[in-house]
Amino acid sequence: MDLSGKVAVVTGAGRGLGRAYAEALAAAGAAVVVNDVDAAAAESAVAAIAGAGGRAVAAPGAVGGSEVAGRLVDTAVAEFGRLDVMVTNAGVLRDRVLWKMSDDDFDTVIDVHLRGTFTCARAAAVRMREQGEGGRIILISSPAGQRGNFGQTNYAAAKAGIVAMARTWAMELAKAGITVNAVVPVAATEMTKTIPAFAPVLEEAERGGGPLPDWLRKDEGMGTVEDVAGLIVYLASDAAAEVTGQAIGIGGDKLALWSHPAEKTIAYADGGWSAEAIAASWHDGVGAEPETYGIPAPKAPVS
Numbered sequence: 260m261d262l263s264g265k266v267a268v269v270t271g272a273g274r275g276l277g278r279a280y281a282e283a284l285a286a287a288g289a290a291v292v293v294n295d296v297d298a299a300a301a302e303s304a305v306a307a308i309a310g311a312g313g314r315a316v317a318a319p320g321a322v323g324g325s326e327v328a329g330r331l332v333d334t335a336v337a338e339f340g341r342l343d344v345m346v347t348n349a350g351v352l353r354d355r356v357l358w359k360m361s362d363d364d365f366d367t368v369i370d371v372h373l374r375g376t377f378t379c380a381r382a383a384a385v386r387m388r389e390q391g392e393g394g395r396i397i398l399i400s401s402p403a404g405q406r407g408n409f410g411q412t413n414y415a416a417a418k419a420g421i422v423a424m425a426r427t428w429a430m431e432l433a434k435a436g437i438t439v440n441a442v443v444p445v446a447a448t449e450m451t452k453t454i455p456a457f458a459p460v461l462e463e464a465e466r467g468g469g470p471l472p473d474w475l476r477k478d479e480g481m482g483t484v485e486d487v488a489g490l491i492v493y494l495a496s497d498a499a500a501e502v503t504g505q506a507i508g509i510g511g512d513k514l515a516l517w518s519h520p521a522e523k524t525i526a527y528a529d530g531g532w533s534a535e536a537i538a539a540s541w542h543d544g545v546g547a548e549p550e551t552y553g554i555p556a557p558k559a560p561v562s
């Protein structure tokens with residue numbers, strides 16, 4: 260895949276998935292603006308890219324508000340002359356069950372993920388529309404946003420909102436030739452190590468020093484950060500010009516298209532539905548096969 264001549268911004272690219280995205284985009288020929296709140300991590304990613312013969316510049320700062328978003332786009336233009344790809348990857352977790360979640364836990368996660376995605380995508384859209392040559396906005400969601408997840412009120416809300424924004428922006432930006440997709444990744448990183456359901460499995464794999472077990476790579480779709488990067492490079496490329504408004508899952512050995520929410524069962528009552536009429540028909544009618552909710556904990560197969 261050849262991305263030479265293209266310029267990308269990746270937020271939260273100092274480590275983890277974002278760093279793998281930045282390195283893969285640079286390896287494919289793109290010039291990359293590496294953002295992270297941790298300036299040293301951003302500089303180290305830039306050094307690694309330069310060491311591998313790629314072009315990158317660090318643009319440290321905390322994603323959330325419009326000032327940093329504007330600065331990232333300005334850096335792309337000042338250093339490399341244009342902007343073609345915006346990857347909104349920066350993120351944090353503040354997991355707590357609902358009744359213990361503080362306002363600060365909620366606001367911090369919403370600010371970095373949801374607001375940060377909004378401000379960075381908006382700044383990118385303004386620039387890409389001015390350039391008039393289309394573009395790629397690649398948002399990062401999560402299985403938690405698709406399904407809900409125990410202890411992740413703030414994160415699930417932000418990540419669901421990000422998919423809703425991708426679908427909205429795909430409509431709004433279609434005429435300008437700008438595609439917008441949400442990637443739903445799963446990978447072993449510092450972030451996933453903090454999730455109780457994954458921690459023991461990942462720690463054991465790390466102690467063993469070998470690759471993650473096959474069941475984890477296939478059944479859970481969880482692997483390395485590099486396993487996810489191919490999708491980012493594809494979506495950034497000319498080959499993906501027609502792909503927009505999609506939520507695409509990737510991790511380990513798995514690539515998946517998430518369905519869009521749709522009405523599954525429908526019933527009509529002339530004049531509308533009273534509470535009594537719903538109660539009389541719910542369990543045998545529209546509610547006969549309720550939807551699942553939440554992400555099941557990963558389970559190793561019994562050998």
Ligand SMILES: NC(=O)c1ccc[n+]([C@@H]2O[C@H](COP(=O)([O-])OP(=O)(O)OC[C@H]3O[C@@H](n4cnc5c(N)ncnc54)[C@H](O)[C@@H]3O)[C@@H](O)[C@H]2O)c1
Pocket residue numbers: 270271272273274275276277294295296297300320321322323347348349350351371399400401402443444445446447448449450451
């Ligand atoms: N790892 C997974 O399995 C997984 C699954 C679903 C979604 N995601 C999403 O992928 C993204 C990356 O996750 P990761 O696992 O690599 O996490 P990570 O914690 O390893 O890396 C996140 C990076 O973002 C940076 N960051 C945090 N707040 C920032 C801010 N305000 N501005 C700029 N940078 C900031 C951190 O310093 C860090 O370098 C996140 O959006 C996360 O929600 C990850």
